[in-house]
Amino acid sequence: MRMGFLHLKACRAFPPLRWFLQVSPRLYVPHIALGSDERLLEFGCGAGLSSTHFNPKNYVGVDIDGKRVEFAKQINPGYAYQKISGPSLPFEYAAFDWILAIAVFHHISDADTVKILDDLSRVLKPNKSIIVVEPYLANNRLLNFWMQTIDRGQFIRSQKDYRALFERYFDVEILDHLLAPLMFSLATFRLKKKDR
Numbered sequence: 001m002r003m004g005f006l007h008l009k010a011c012r013a014f015p016p017l018r019w020f021l022q023v024s025p026r027l028y029v030p031h032i033a034l035g036s037d038e039r040l041l042e043f044g045c046g047a048g049l050s051s052t053h054f055n056p057k058n059y060v061g062v063d064i065d066g067k068r069v070e071f072a073k074q075i076n077p078g079y080a081y082q083k084i085s086g087p088s089l090p091f092e093y094a095a096f097d098w099i100l101a102i103a104v105f106h107h108i109s110d111a112d113t114v115k116i117l118d119d120l121s122r123v124l125k126p127n128k129s130i131i132v133v134e135p136y137l138a139n140n141r142l143l144n145f146w147m148q149t150i151d152r153g154q155f156i157r158s159q160k161d162y163r164a165l166f167e168r169y170f171d172v173e174i175l176d177h178l179l180a181p182l183m184f185s186l187a188t189f190r191l192k193k194k195d196r
Contacts, residue, residue, distance in 0.1 A: 038097035044104030048072030087115040099130040106153035121169045130191040138185040
């Protein structure tokens with residue numbers, strides 16, 4: 001995976017970020033069987049660090065942070081990135097075979113998450129899946145304090161609360177867990193589109 005100078009500098013200054021960038025792909029890459037003619041949307045692509053795990057012809061990344069999108073374009077030319085301005089995505093119905101969201105929803109309120117999930121369901125093809133990786137509140141006060149203080153995610157939820165939100169539109173399966181010693185807990189969810 002290629003990283004820009006600022007990300008390398010940030011990784012040196014903050015070892016948990018380096019660890020996360022090295023380990024996190026195991027939480028999503030094995031769960032996405034992207035066919036050669038299939039398309040993947042990464043919702044909340046940030047600086048595009050996970051895009052390099054996919055073929056550029058199959059990948060589209062979107063984010064609300066225009067600076068990160070521009071940075072992603074600089075460090076990963078050939079990949080498609082777009083700035084979005086709200087919960088409505090600029091794509092047609094059933095445009096994607098897969099959607100990936102890594103550490104996005106813990107920054108978004110329940111009300112806005114519901115709107116986003118509705119639109120993600122719209123752009124996802126029938127019988128296809130979204131892979132979501134999220135930090136979650138654990139039965140460990142120290143981990144929860146670290147996550148809420150350092151990450152600044154205002155809406156970190158328990159696994160049960162994530163499931164309740166996701167089940168409005170999707171069948172939900174928890175695929176994987178990762179407990180980073182003295183840092184945080186992550187879970188990988190598969191959200192399979194429900195027939196409406």
